Amino acid sequence: MDDPSVDELLMGDPSSSVLSDRLLSDQEALTESRSYTRLMDADLRARLQLRRPTSSRTISNKSTENGFSVWDIRNLEYATEVDDNLMCPICHSPFVSPAALKCQHIFCRQCLSEALSHQQDNKTCPTCRRPTSSNSMVALPKVICRMLEELRVKCPLAFRGCNEIIPRGNVQTHLDRYCGYEEVLCPSEDCDQYLPRRLAGKECLHEPLPCPDCGEEVSLLNLNNHRMGSCKVAEIICTDCSSSVPKSMYEDHITSCMETVLKCTASKYGCDFTAKRSVMQEHIESCALVKLAPTIALQNDRLGEHARALKHLQQKNAVHEAFLDTVKDTLATIASADLATSSLPSDSAAPFDSPLSHLLSLHEALREEVSRVSAAVSDLDAKTDTAFLNSSLRAKEEAAHRDAVLAQLRVQLQWLVSSRLQGIHAARAGAGALGISDTRRNSNDAESSSARPLPSTRRGSDGLGNGGREKL
Amino acid sequence: MALPKRIIKETERLVAEPVPGISAVPHEDNLRYFDVRIHGPASSPYEGGIFKLELFLPEDYPMTPPKIRFLTKIYHPNIDKLGRICLDVLKSNWSPALQIRTILLSIQALLGAPNPDDPLANDVAQHWKENVTAAIETAKEWTHKYATDTAT
Numbered sequence: 001m002d003d004p005s006v007d008e009l010l011m012g013d014p015s016s017s018v019l020s021d022r023l024l025s026d027q028e029a030l031t032e033s034r035s036y037t038r039l040m041d042a043d044l045r046a047r048l049q050l051r052r053p054t055s056s057r058t059i060s061n062k063s064t065e066n067g068f069s070v071w072d073i074r075n076l077e078y079a080t081e082v083d084d085n086l087m088c089p090i091c092h093s094p095f096v097s098p099a100a101l102k103c104q105h106i107f108c109r110q111c112l113s114e115a116l117s118h119q120q121d122n123k124t125c126p127t128c129r130r131p132t133s134s135n136s137m138v139a140l141p142k143v144i145c146r147m148l149e150e151l152r153v154k155c156p157l158a159f160r161g162c163n164e165i166i167p168r169g170n171v172q173t174h175l176d177r178y179c180g181y182e183e184v185l186c187p188s189e190d191c192d193q194y195l196p197r198r199l200a201g202k203e204c205l206h207e208p209l210p211c212p213d214c215g216e217e218v219s220l221l222n223l224n225n226h227r228m229g230s231c232k233v234a235e236i237i238c239t240d241c242s243s244s245v246p247k248s249m250y251e252d253h254i255t256s257c258m259e260t261v262l263k264c265t266a267s268k269y270g271c272d273f274t275a276k277r278s279v280m281q282e283h284i285e286s287c288a289l290v291k292l293a294p295t296i297a298l299q300n301d302r303l304g305e306h307a308r309a310l311k312h313l314q315q316k317n318a319v320h321e322a323f324l325d326t327v328k329d330t331l332a333t334i335a336s337a338d339l340a341t342s343s344l345p346s347d348s349a350a351p352f353d354s355p356l357s358h359l360l361s362l363h364e365a366l367r368e369e370v371s372r373v374s375a376a377v378s379d380l381d382a383k384t385d386t387a388f389l390n391s392s393l394r395a396k397e398e399a400a401h402r403d404a405v406l407a408q409l410r411v412q413l414q415w416l417v418s419s420r421l422q423g424i425h426a427a428r429a430g431a432g433a434l435g436i437s438d439t440r441r442n443s444n445d446a447e448s449s450s451a452r453p454l455p456s457t458r459r460g461s462d463g464l465g466n467g468g469r470e471k472l
Numbered sequence: 473m474a475l476p477k478r479i480i481k482e483t484e485r486l487v488a489e490p491v492p493g494i495s496a497v498p499h500e501d502n503l504r505y506f507d508v509r510i511h512g513p514a515s516s517p518y519e520g521g522i523f524k525l526e527l528f529l530p531e532d533y534p535m536t537p538p539k540i541r542f543l544t545k546i547y548h549p550n551i552d553k554l555g556r557i558c559l560d561v562l563k564s565n566w567s568p569a570l571q572i573r574t575i576l577l578s579i580q581a582l583l584g585a586p587n588p589d590d591p592l593a594n595d596v597a598q599h600w601k602e603n604v605t606a607a608i609e610t611a612k613e614w615t616h617k618y619a620t621d622t623a624t
Contacts, residue, residue, distance in 0.1 A: 075477065089569040090534060092478045115568045118535045126569040 071156035079152040079165040089127055095148055099137040103130045157181040195221055266290045475503055482572050494576045504529040513584040517611035521619030537566035547614040549588040549597035558592035
């Protein structure tokens with residue numbers, strides 16, 4: 001503790017002790033930061049859920065790339081298995097600033113408020129549904145909170161390579177003070193950029209310097225990446241001949257470097273000769289296996305082809321065998337059925353040991369056949385009966401319909417005739433009174449003309465009716 | 473949006489310790505979408521059937537309930553012909569302390585205990601009230617027809 005006054009000033013509050021750690025680690029920025037500390041103290045207390053140390057300088061730190069890391073306590077990865085009793089039933093993670101309801105069910109404070117805000121008027125406990133309210137949340141005893149803060153977690157910067165495992169409550173301290181992968185301000189006073197803590201020394205690594213190979217301006221921080229990547233001139237030392245080769249030529253060099261140790265080209269056919277490229281040519285000319293290689297390759301191909309053909313045939317064979325099995329099964333069932341029908345109850349073990357029993361069984365079989373046939377015949381009979389009934393029913397319906405039409409016609413005719421007759425009677429009465437013979441004759445004519453078609457119609461309709469009846 | 477830790481944990485647990493008679497597998501391209509299979513409970517008209525369901529976890533899950541629907545046709549007074557399920561915990565009685573496995577268990581229990589007094593499919597519920605034996609017979613037929621391996 002280099003500066004006990006600062007420590008005293010900020011003691012007693014975990015969030016500010018976190019800050020004080022940061023300040024101690026960065027002596028140069030101390031005086032500047034101190035004024036911000038008090039401002040941020042309140043801010044940090046409000047951000048217990050999502051501790052997000054804002055930069056004490058004017059630079060924005062929206063991303064983790066530039067400035068301090070933004071991390072969420074809910075996304076921490078736990079290094080050890082956490083007891084199920086310490087898991088929030090809502091987020092299924094260890095409690096973060098837990099709160100209890102009257103029914104003694106415990107949740108993360110944030111989970112609980114969110115859950116209650118999603119409920120309508122009657123707030124209930126998410127676990128037991130007992131009535132509750134948003135303001136009946138109670139904080140848990142300090143000892144439990146401390147135990148939770150002691151759970152071991154992985155550093156939030158594990159993705160950058162930090163392997164530290166630390167108590168959950170110390171994550172901010174770790175990031176602010178120790179983590180070599182956290183970005184810190186450049187030690188140089190003129191520079192306002194960031195660099196990983198493990199690379200921070202005395203001097204600024206951001207100042208552009210000409211690359212020793214190509215002369216392009218690169219910061220010291222990126223020099224290595226530049227020489228391995230975008231620099232066109234940087235030389236690479238060949239691992240085999242230890243000569244330095246320009247990067248652009250390196251590809252060609254490794255395929256032609258005389259010092260590279262190679263295996264014989266026929267190594268896969270059994271030649272275990274290895275030598276430098278300069279000697280290899282000599283060996284290849286004398287190696288018998290190299291000469292045989294094309295033939296062996298050809299043979300290998302053929303073998304492969306045969307293996308494939310064999311596999312195909314085996315599959316085919318398997319299919320056939322399966323088919324054969326099913327055929328055998330069906331045959332067996334048929335045979336057993338035959339056995340069952342032909343055997344008599346008295347001698348089921350030896351069905352054919354006497355001609356009599358054989359005859360009896362034949363007789364039985366025939367009887368069964370007959371009964372089956374008779375059943376089929378009766379079935380057919382019933383079928384034809386119903387078919388006949390169906391067709392005759394239709395004919396009956398037709399006849400009934402025609403009868404109805406006929407009756408209607410009859411009624412109409414009667415009505416016509418009666419009206420006509422009434423007309424004639426009236427005319428006769430009129431003629432009698434006046435004594436005009438002409439009128440009578442005329443009316444007689446009219447009567448006969450109107451009466452004449454009547455019998456014929458009747459006959460026709462009778463005929464039709466008879467026809468209909470005959471059909472029935 | 474990144475998948476919340478809770479969903480990842482639930483999925484891992486569903487795969488590692490599956491509930492007997494229930495399987496839920498997330499889609500590879502959408503980890504919020506699950507293919508669910510529920511075996512019909514024993515001594516119910518759905519015994520022997522395997523029912524397919526789809527389950528979707530909405531954006532604000534677990535604050536809002538998962539959306540679940542039967543894909544296999546089923547004759548049940550609380551499940552309509554679109555596969556929608558009438559179950560209180562899927563609607564008003566949802567609680568974030570519930571989870572996928574408890575909800576699927578509730579659905580399996582609903583198959584074992586149809587409730588025609590709170591119907592979703594009115595015609596089925598009517599049938600259930602008027603003639604329980606015939607309704608159960610139809611449910612068995614449907615199970616055999618739509619929810620067995622032979623059903624296409």
